Amino acid sequence: MRSLLALLSLAFTAAACAPEVDLSQIDAQSGAPPVFAASPDQKIKIVGSSTVAPFSTTVAEQFGAISEFPTPIVETTGTGGGFKAFCQGIGPDQPSISNASRPVKPSEIELCRKAGITEIVEVKIGYDGIVLANAKGSPELDLTKAEIFLALAEQIPDGQGGWMKNPHQTWKDVADHLPDMPILVSGPPPTSGTRDAFAELAMEGGAEEIPEVAALKETDAALFAKRATTIRMDGKWIDSGENDTAIVQTLMKNPDSIGIMGYSFLEQNLDRLKGAHIEGTDPTFEQIASGRYGISRSMFFYVKKQNLPLVPGIEGFVSEFTQEDAWGPTGYLVEKGLIPLSAEEREAERQHALAMIPMGADS
Template identity: 85%
Template sequence: MRSVLAILTAGFVLAACAPETDLSQIDASTGTVPVLAASPDEKIKIVGSSTVAPFSTTVAEQFGAISEFPTPIVETTGTGGGFKAFCNGIGPDQPSISNASRPIKPSEVELCAKAGITQLVEVKIGYDGIVLANAKGSPELDLSKEEIFRALAAELPDGKGGWIKNPHQTWKDVADHLPDMQILVSGPPPTSGTRDAFAELAMEGGAEEVAELAALKESDKDDFVKKATTIRNDGKWIDSGENDTAIVQTLMKNPDSIGIMGYSFLEQNLDRLKGAHIEGTDPTFEQIASGEYGISRSMFFYVKKQNVSLVPGIPEFISEFTQEDAWGPTGYLVEKGLIPLQEDERIATREKALALEIMASES
């Protein structure tokens, strides 16, 4: 009897803290109050990638203007920071969608699972290129991945079986055909999906062209990845936060500076910036879409299916994002720099997204 009274007392305390909760909804066996569906004016909360954010923001504004639901809140936190917030819990007060400029990592799936978030819907939205850009009046750059690695890696082979701190001060130090310009690169921080993609596609790709690193990859892959992706910290690389606009401003102030950003930001600033050629290929819409541009990636958003019944409008938002007038070849997101999926992939992805098909877990 005493334990039952304690449970009921706990229930009344919880109810007092949440005056909108009906006392009849208290679970007498546990003394807890279930998570309730949000009110119709509850907004969808979206976090994550700064690269995907402009597309989500555009869809959110359109969605708020034409639907019965309020405009979703889009917060730029970086891909890694987005997953951390997204995986915090279930409920109307938690993010329902996480933007990502790379696939979710197994460790992030595990983080979500620890919070009871076990139903994730993955929606691939299109492609983007990682661009090395500088100001219009600055020298032209045609870089190989190996040259990017040799310019930015913290350590390089010393030719004697060991490693030395990166000695290169100018791009000409890296290769004679490059300009005699200080190496000064502004890029995204480690929490950014753009940084992850740059490290994997450019730095690892370049390291594989160096004989000593190629041999290391065969003998010790973990050490290879560490050597390939550890960026120098002697002032030649500057973490510039999650806001690509800040990188653009840096490039305008310093003609020697190079910025690493998503293609969409270059496309929006072509009056001020130009992109470096990568192994002779321009970072253009067509070259990225065809796969010829060597530093390109897929973009995603992830939906917390367990929030669908708790936050109004999530299926409708997914539908707006994945309809042809938005993400198709002539859709309004293309104007923002989105490079669309092929038609058959768009159709298949939309069907899975609207069905809220849960992504397969990796074993």
């Protein structure tokens, strides 16, 4: 038995990974844990949010250029898809970091736990606004959250105590002050953290501003959540995949179209796009950072601590991401659209991240 494990260890060391070995079968036969060996050329694998991906990619390129480690691989899967991949297991071939544009859900933590992943480090990296953007030259929009809900919800109050299928075809149908422009919104799919945040902050926030819908929250919270966050699927909303660049292209082709995206993508395309005002506030760096812009959120990445001895460089990558020249007010990530945490938050998050304190360990 010992000789078998020794041979496997040598095989892993030579090959960096072991596509020919069924580790689960070895574990079942020997009772010993799977054997992994770190290889110096093993790349950090990062999955998850399309909104956070540009920041991770920039840090990865910088890290690869200045360190002894290879440049990490960043894959855009959406926040939900990222956690699904992240929670598959422990090992050098598994993702070590998952980007997220919302906090991890309890169900995702449980998925990880079932795969033996019990030490997850949460790092909040900054803020982002969710914007409703359209092409420059298209009509200006100043929307309330309630108007967003009334435009995009699958069902809305019928005015007689019941519910009806959303009848609104144009923005002017929703409110007289809005342009007579067809409702046509391109947005991220259900696997996206941007979609989750939009549903919670804009749709649910708008539902709470409508008395008939808000009253439902008091009597049936589950039904309220369903009514508030279920987006109409009659052609007025189009899932555009985990690619904000594709949404930008759609907006350029159709001046009537509106796109849901993170502020960073708007900021990178200000020569072509403009963002709708939300309740009189425009989506700018300053307004989001101050908390005045009404559809904003925190962004995160999550580290699989159990992969630290298996994939070289993870701690160095985390250190590079959380140093002031990267995520500070004058750091290179701000140029990519990151809205920094406060100085106090940055210091606390960096110390927490460098200490690799798993979620729940300091509570």
